[in-house]
Amino acid sequence: MADARLIALTRAGFEPECAQELEHALAVRGGAGYAQTQRDSGFVELHVQQPPNARLHVRDLIFARQLLPLIGTFDALDPKDRVGPILAAVKASGVMVSDVWVETADSPAGEQLRAFARSFESAMAAALKRERRMDASRSLQRLHLFARSGTHIDVAIAKHADAAPWKGGIPRLRFPSEAPSRSTLKLEEAFLVLLGEDERDRWLQPGMTAVDLGACPGGWTYQFVRRSIRTTAVDNGPMAESLMATGLVDHVRADGFRYQPGKPVEWMVCDMVEQPIKVAERMATWLREGWCRRTIFNLKLPMKKRWPEVQRCFARMHESVPFALDLRAKQLYHDREEVTVFATRG
Ligand SMILES: C[S@@+](CC[C@H](N)C(=O)[O-])C[C@H]1O[C@@H](n2cnc3c(N)ncnc32)[C@H](O)[C@@H]1O
Known part of the structure; x- marks a missing residue:
């Protein structure tokens, strides 16, 4: 045959x-x-x-x-x-x-x-x-x-x-003119591709809370704010005035790798450009400590051995938590030399 x-x-x-x-x-x-x-x-x-x-x-x-x-x-x-x-x-x-x-x-x-x-x-x-x-x-x-x-x-x-x-x-997404950066489309695409419809309904509800690590100028924060989700934006850079004016954003000037939330949040997202293994370890810490229920983050890929590097990051995350992890990842249309990952307790 x-x-x-x-x-x-x-x-x-x-x-x-x-x-x-x-x-x-x-x-x-x-x-x-x-x-x-x-x-x-x-x-x-x-x-x-x-x-x-x-x-x-x-x-x-x-x-x-x-x-x-x-x-x-x-x-x-x-x-x-x-x-x-x-x-x-x-x-x-x-x-x-x-x-x-x-x-x-x-x-x-x-x-x-x-x-x-x-x-x-x-x-x-x-x-x-x-x-x-x-x-x-x-x-x-x-x-x-x-x-x-x-x-x-x-x-x-x-x-x-x-x-x-x-x-x-490829989901064809329209750039919302009021968003502060084009990378807003990356998080919007991640919600569409990595979550099911019922998960989007249940997990992106008004009144929920989020932390955005490496948030400036605020394209990812915008995706939460437009859903009436209160967001702590962690970055030493400037946030878009339009987002701050909504009253839904707290801007914290701090190192995203050291920041810890005062109270657990529903979502933590991270778009900091750093070594993928360092990002993966930090994301696992947030889940292990219960600081967030779920996370979406980018892993910037190296020039070579890109697939093995993603596998190494996932293995490290699994080793770092004492529970099963639900890990989903995609190289999105709006991604370049990176992949976008969703993680939560399995
Ligand atoms: C690619 S940009 C983020 C773009 C943002 N997601 C958006 O949609 O507008 C990366 C950001 O991470 C921030 N960053 C990098 N390392 C950081 C760190 N250790 N702590 C806090 N912010 C960091 C940079 O200042 C930069 O604003």
């Missing part, structure tokens, strides 16, 4: 980390296989030679933003009829799909394909409807077409719950 294959979309330049992580994720689930990729392509192809005993989920992976289980690949489509062969593959699968997304890599080559992707998606949707293969009210499986080029397209069908709920795994 041919290998099962999956396509993972990643940040361009991070294909080696994504490939290492996928092979590791397969191995720890009792499977085996190998990943193939090209530098700066923005995607990795995973060949599964021995199936894992538990399914790989995009939410468990740090460097993959989207994960697509393939049912086929067309590498020499006729530009005069690209729809026909793909429609035939969907029919052969016997699956009714809810809708269709044409996705491209987050790379210069992928960028060039955006206009094609939009028009091909419309053409494909029309054909699927005509053939009664697409009905949003009757299916929880989506057809994903990953366009490597205009004539090379991978075909995947994924359950809504298994794949990222945004095209290419």
Whole structure:
């Protein structure tokens, strides 16, 4: 039997980390296989030679933003009829799909394909409807077409719950003009990607309290303030006047690695640029001491051995607390040389 294959979309330049992580994720689930990729392509192809005993989920992976289980690949489509062969593959699968997304890599080559992707998606949707293969009210499986080029397209069908709920795994967020810095989008994306909808509802309630370590000028603090969450902003730099004027922010000029809250808080977030292991240890201390219930923080990645460094940080955190930790991490669209982590008592 041919290998099962999956396509993972990643940040361009991070294909080696994504490939290492996928092979590791397969191995720890009792499977085996190998990943193939090209530098700066923005995607990795995973060949599964021995199936894992538990399914790989995009939410468990740090460097993959989207994960697509393939049912086929067309590498020499006729530009005069690209729809026909793909429609035939969907029919052969016997699956009714809810809708269709044409996705491209987050790379210069992928960028060039955006206009094609939009028009091909419309053409494909029309054909699927005509053939009664697409009905949003009757299916929880989506057809994903990953366009490597205009004539090379991978075909995947994924359950809504298994794949990222945004095209290419990228939530398109609008920059709020009243926010003091663009990095506000990083925390907003982290809330969307790392938390479930019910967790966001329960854990981001007005009247809660937060500490923001390395807060200036206040992009992350803004995300709490707009939810009426009182925030202590710890940083020696200046906070945006507009945030201070809300009356919801206490600005403490102190070292974020030494600061301790007077009372436990719901949230501690940290965007200080420091060695990742030092940040990880401090975050673990906050959780162990019960100073915060949950935390979101960045780990700035080194130039080399980036995936092993993340693993080292997680291992250190697990060792540092006497209870199970729920650790979730993703290299977000708004992240660069860093990953964003959510941690709480498991
Ligand atoms: C990347 S910026 C934070 C941006 C902020 N999250 C935002 O959205 O506007 C990093 C901040 O960490 C602060 N910082 C770095 N080391 C610190 C430390 N040891 N204690 C307190 N603040 C620190 C810097 O002064 C800087 O303002």
